[in-house]
Amino acid sequence: MPYGYTGKILRIDLNSKKVTIDTNDEVWYRTYWGGAAMAAWYMLKEMEAGIDPLGPDNMLLFMNSPIVGAPLPGLSRMVVCAKSPLTGGFGESQAGGFWAPELKKAGWDGLIITGKADSPMYLMIKDDQIEFKDAGHLWGLETAEAQTKIREENGDDRIRVAQIGPSGEKMVRFSSIVNDLNHVAGRTGLGAVMGSKNLRAIAVRGTQDIQIKDPEVVKEKAKWFAQNFMDNPQGRDLHLIGTSVFVAPQNELGILPTKNFCDGSFEGADSISGETMTETILKKREGCYACPVRCKRVVAIEEGPYKVDPTYGGPEYETLGALGCYLQISDLAAVAKGAEMCNKYGLDTISTGGVLAFAMECYEKGILTKEDTDGIEMTWGNGAALVEMIEKINKREGFGDILAEGSMRAAKKIGKGAEKYAIHVKGQEVPAHEPRGKGMLGITYSVSELGAEHTRVEHDTDFDFTAPEIWLEQAKSLGLLRRLPTETIDEDKVRMYYYLQHHFSMLDVLGCCLFTFAPVRTFTMADLVDMTSAITGWETSLWELMKAGERRWNMARAFNIREGFTKDDDWLPERLFEPLQTGALKGKGIIKSELREAIDLYYQMCNWTEDAVPTKAKLVELDLKWISDKMGEYVINGKKLRESGNIPHL
Numbered sequence: 001m002p003y004g005y006t007g008k009i010l011r012i013d014l015n016s017k018k019v020t021i022d023t024n025d026e027v028w029y030r031t032y033w034g035g036a037a038m039a040a041w042y043m044l045k046e047m048e049a050g051i052d053p054l055g056p057d058n059m060l061l062f063m064n065s066p067i068v069g070a071p072l073p074g075l076s077r078m079v080v081c082a083k084s085p086l087t088g089g090f091g092e093s094q095a096g097g098f099w100a101p102e103l104k105k106a107g108w109d110g111l112i113i114t115g116k117a118d119s120p121m122y123l124m125i126k127d128d129q130i131e132f133k134d135a136g137h138l139w140g141l142e143t144a145e146a147q148t149k150i151r152e153e154n155g156d157d158r159i160r161v162a163q164i165g166p167s168g169e170k171m172v173r174f175s176s177i178v179n180d181l182n183h184v185a186g187r188t189g190l191g192a193v194m195g196s197k198n199l200r201a202i203a204v205r206g207t208q209d210i211q212i213k214d215p216e217v218v219k220e221k222a223k224w225f226a227q228n229f230m231d232n233p234q235g236r237d238l239h240l241i242g243t244s245v246f247v248a249p250q251n252e253l254g255i256l257p258t259k260n261f262c263d264g265s266f267e268g269a270d271s272i273s274g275e276t277m278t279e280t281i282l283k284k285r286e287g288c289y290a291c292p293v294r295c296k297r298v299v300a301i302e303e304g305p306y307k308v309d310p311t312y313g314g315p316e317y318e319t320l321g322a323l324g325c326y327l328q329i330s331d332l333a334a335v336a337k338g339a340e341m342c343n344k345y346g347l348d349t350i351s352t353g354g355v356l357a358f359a360m361e362c363y364e365k366g367i368l369t370k371e372d373t374d375g376i377e378m379t380w381g382n383g384a385a386l387v388e389m390i391e392k393i394n395k396r397e398g399f400g401d402i403l404a405e406g407s408m409r410a411a412k413k414i415g416k417g418a419e420k421y422a423i424h425v426k427g428q429e430v431p432a433h434e435p436r437g438k439g440m441l442g443i444t445y446s447v448s449e450l451g452a453e454h455t456r457v458e459h460d461t462d463f464d465f466t467a468p469e470i471w472l473e474q475a476k477s478l479g480l481l482r483r484l485p486t487e488t489i490d491e492d493k494v495r496m497y498y499y500l501q502h503h504f505s506m507l508d509v510l511g512c513c514l515f516t517f518a519p520v521r522t523f524t525m526a527d528l529v530d531m532t533s534a535i536t537g538w539e540t541s542l543w544e545l546m547k548a549g550e551r552r553w554n555m556a557r558a559f560n561i562r563e564g565f566t567k568d569d570d571w572l573p574e575r576l577f578e579p580l581q582t583g584a585l586k587g588k589g590i591i592k593s594e595l596r597e598a599i600d601l602y603y604q605m606c607n608w609t610e611d612a613v614p615t616k617a618k619l620v621e622l623d624l625k626w627i628s629d630k631m632g633e634y635v636i637n638g639k640k641l642r643e644s645g646n647i648p649h650l
């Protein structure tokens, strides 16, 4: 086994309380590397198509890579996968923090959880000791209370806890998995999967050293990063202001999604900007394992109607966008309160903002009235409504029970034309980046296997005519040699998207934080290759690592095809084709024919059929022939792919 890995994956069946260990050979590890690629292998091999994501047949997988846990900035991502209860397709979410390195130090490359416990429980993993512990006394507690109890009753305050909150227990479809209270795997509703298994938390304590082939190289890279990250424009901004630094420029460019994606700018943006947060309620900066950037915020409010507990950190850009701009709420205290509630209840802030914006627009249009919303006035800008409705979603109480299903299902239930106001792709609410002003976001929201997701590609603004020279310089090693305008969705943009998707997928497979790596951030492509070689002892290359990224998204695509997704699902909500009503891009909507051409061209670049199915040639090229052998049996629109006639290669 190469360095970096432990060679062991822990498998826990909650039905039988049986613990086993999976071992795989070096070829397997070097093919799938880590994260969602390893998870997808298990999901495709072991999970039946069509299972209920909230039933016991779903699998919940936490997968490390060989480099996670090495003492270097950005190597701390917790990668969680399962079939998503929000989209019904491949579910994946990531968070930084300390939990994933701790799992590695406990001796595990990953964790596979199957079945369902017959009563609430949590897992205590201390190195190779695995205990199933009763969680009856934790059920219903906020995340901080539960974490404190777990640490106290196990007598160790260095235990790292990944857990769901009350929302996950109630299987709110956009529940998150929270580690260390402020590092949140929020997307695709995987907290609900954990709740469906009666699993409140996974507590980990590891005491073993991670084996690294060449520790001197690692030490040198860490030292160099600490000395240089403040020279990178974004490294500096992330440290000083945090991700909330993006609020002001996005507003100025007219790409700050506002009022449920009607507007591209928000009058109240200054009141909730990163700069305002820094000057008013910021208490300190925090970060992840071994990372000096410390881009996480800790805020506190002690007076007024919205007291905010610093235990839960502070709002990031996406949260300010979703709980602020989507709802036109300019009261920073109310937004910070909403962020605190999402972390203590275990809710994804993006989807929470998305469902509330949906409800507010339905309320404005008269589709919902005060009687429907339990007496809460769901009016734009209403901070009190934000707080009250989060409380109801968390408890699945009254109208909150409808919103807890996510905007797609809520709209179907409400009817009366409400579907028009549910801004989602494949069932997942759209993040706070406006695709009418960022062409690659329009493509990625459409084609991502996870539904609308903003972390599949660097954003267009990073390569436009105002972007710092260093970012363009660093992108050259990916073959991206020219600046492109932000809003376009043309052939050049598709190529840029295709290349950058490899790159981001590679970072995800390796469990790397996007905020520490080129082209936009401090570590270069060469650094990534050098550190991966130094940690594992494998002489790797950018080619090999980017292929691993490509393998991962083809596997996720195959999973979705098996679940019945078709090219029709690779499309945006109608709202995003409508003209923006305010801001620098007022009047701009995505042109359907341009998006259609871009997506079709993307399929061709991927070597997928016009029906968005990976060809046998592509799967064989990615060493995934075992998927192509099965794919002919997948049933879409009532027909096996092998019999559909227009996919002869199968």
Ligand code: SF4
Binding pocket: 073, 074, 075, 076, 096, 097, 238, 286, 287, 288, 289, 291, 292, 293, 294, 295, 296, 513, 514, 515, 516
């Ligand atoms: S840049 Fe921020 S999110 Fe990324 S590892 Fe460092 S502290 Fe964590």
